[in-house]
Amino acid sequence: MKEIAKAYDPKLVEPRWYKRWEDSGAFRGERREGCAAFSIVIPPPNVTGVLTMGHVLNNTIQDILARRARLQGKRVLWLPGTDHASIATHSVIERELRKEGVTRWDLGREQFIRRAWDWSDHHGGIILRQLRGLGCSCDWERTVFTMNEAYARAVSTAFVKLYERGYIYRGKYMVNWCPATLTALSNEEVIMKPQHSLLFKMRYEIVELPGQFMEISTTRPETLMGDTAVAVHPHDVRYRSVVGKHVWRPFPRAQIPIIADEAVDREFATGVLKVTPAHDALDFEIGQRHGLPALEVINPDATMNELAGKDFVGLDRDEARKLATRKLDELGLLVGQEPYQNNVGYSERADVPIESRISEQWWMRYPKVEEAKRAVRDGLIRFWPQRWAKNYLHWLDNIQDWCISRQLWWGHRIPIWYRKGCDRALSQNWHVSVDGPKDPENWEQDEDVLDTWASSWLWPFATMGWPSPNEKEARDLAYFYPTTDLVTGPDIIFFWVARMIMAGLEFMGEAKELLSDDELADRIPFRNVYFTGMIRDVQGRKMSKSLGNSPDPLDLIDKFGADGLRFGIMSVAPKGQDILFSEERMQGGRNICNKLWNACRFRQLSGALHDNTSLARMTARIQMSWFDEYDHWIIWRLVETVKQVESAFEKYEFNQLTQALYGFFWSDFCDWYLEVSKVKLEHPETSAHCLAIQDLVLRQVLLMLHPIAPHITEELFHRLGFVDEESLLQDCGVESPDQLLDLLSGAGIEIDQPAAEQVECLKEFVSRARALKSQYNLSNRRDVTLFFTADEENTVFIESHTVVIKRLVGASALEVRADVSDAPGAVTAIATVYLDLASTLDLEVERERLGKELFRIKRAVAAAKGRLGNEEFLKKAPAKIVAGARQQLLASEAKKDEIERLLAGLGG
């Protein structure tokens, strides 16, 4: 028997076990036909990312699910990998180049991509190593990177299939344009930010009515050079007479028509809108309806071009705004300007305002939209918490085509080739395939790459060998797909979750428009989606680098251990709510590890370990005839806890899980059962039995706790001999509540419920006695004398527990009395307990204390009487409730009488 150190040191335990698990192939996702499968694909972190608290939360949950599934005997695949993060990585490389004073065009595409690969190779994998430090049980041998060759083929294949099925088209439309990275963005990559802007009021002179003006409000005077109309609402009586006439655009000076369009808001400002079809989405639509020319005056990099006029050429949009305002003022056309708050779209990655711009791009009409809705609405895919389903459905209801081409270099290049020297606009000059044309010298490939999400939406099956799996991959795919759970944040429900569902439905089977329910069930990428909350700081602020409020998870692991951090973060995460993180809260996780360690240490010091390698061997050492109330009680509490844990897992309620285990282990097992054990261990005849029960409880606690705190539980499992040296805890399997009850009753152990409940009475008795000691400042004395008064039955019961009570209270004597006076007493359900103070009793203090008690109990009596005196209550409330109320009234009245008797005895 190895002696256990006094304080638990995770550093001596965690790395050792992680290595052993990995070396022994414990994380390998291996098929076993006839055995239930469980699978998760990791939300791939950015290849160059580092571990954040968000990752800790997310991956801890996945690991908990995976490890629990292993314990349930399922074959588990947790498939890891990383994402190339096209625009994010691209931006990083460009930033580096800028420092060196060169652009990507100076460097050239090939060199640029090489640098991106170097960057990925160098930083890539850091985060995966960090996940190992957290204890994540991924099948690392299957690690996938979205830029790997096989994955890239999957991306091209998906594109080609969608093209062939008519979902992909090329077109010139309004796009969200990022002037910093010079690429189009999808709607989802644009975030709206409130801005303190200025609303400028200016006037345009009416051509046909010289000297008359129309007043227009705008936040963007720098676009007026691109105005090709002004618009009013068709029913706006103020302007009815001028519709069809023209106004003078001040510069470059030109006549532009006054048109009427329903899109104009009459209530806003003067109800006159300047229409700039080339630089505003709404204006673009108005322009389309009225056949207006779209005059582009802003370059892709947000500087002004020649069409803006010679004063403006080359100016940045902000400078142009100032100049335009000044010029308007000089011309006497600026009526005023006022502070104004509006929302401006920003590029998510580059964090600069986007420009709306007409641009030729590749677009995707989403496939299987209706089926994707059906899968969630009908519950084939379940969202946890459920409420996110509404969000999801709402987005799909309003879905718009997806701009999938990006004018970037790092990413999957679009598998389209154009015949050299021919018109790219004509599809007969296109070649669309995965492998490219047979005569590449006559073709040039599209320069653009695909949106990152157009690769990660294939993640659940492209990681498993789709579209051309080898034999093993095909069997794995059949076995592990659809995956069981997906764990992610609600912020990427549209970016990723919804798109993966559509991709799964479209690609995981034959091309088909409508799917039956069975087909739907086969094709969905996952059955459950668990949405985590966002990690915030104690003040509720988002974690951010600039605020410096994001702790480094590695520091936390260093301080609390991976297990401590995991337990801490899970106990603090309310279901579906954001998580307010503070380091203080992680202490609880570390503490319970230490407590666990010491409880096992106590077990080792208490007596030699017997053969603990199976539950049956342990129950064989337990005899029903030796069972006392405490044994019934702890086994009862254990079974209740197993039930709670089971239910918490089924409902993905992780804080419920930690709470149930913490409460049972700490309060019930350590604070009561182990304390009681100390008496039993003194006697050889009860010792072995008691230790066997301790072993049983510890074993089940370790098994239940293992998914949350894998390292320490593995260590202790071995130390207490619950598994042989060569095996692992995960090989044992955890019993369900029914299995546990069956095993117990198979060993002749039946829980005596009334006996178990009597322990609650003993606990109350002990607590009350301790409180009396505390009130009289005698906590440190272990030689006080206790008296009690009780009826005959309870007297016998209490006397049979005298030794334990004396031990737990810290008393040298416990004596039954017919009547007690001149001693402070406390009323409990089974007896009244008194502290023998001889002559030192403080009557005043006692009267006050009992008076308070009496007040409280009288309130309870009154409440119960009130209810029972109400005929409506007696008539309408269920019999069970009425009976309960009667019983409560009896108990309360008895207690009240007893307190009154005590008070009378004090002369009160």
Added chain:
RNA sequence: GGACGGCUAGCUCAGCUGGUUAGAGCACUCGGUUUACACCCGAGAGGUCGACGGUUCGAGUCCGUCGCCGUCCACCA
């Protein structure tokens, strides 16, 4: 503007389909060298459940209105 979530002890949260005197952890106060653990043990103080109204024998729990905080979607220039 629309949708959703939250508002329960100083803090963070439980409280299932309405039913005994509303719970836990942390923090706090007091007392502790009890043969596992001070990353500990014991005792205690502390909420009337955001506001108002309604349904009901009975509401933290259901309904309505309002307020504050947060998230998402849309966006009026």
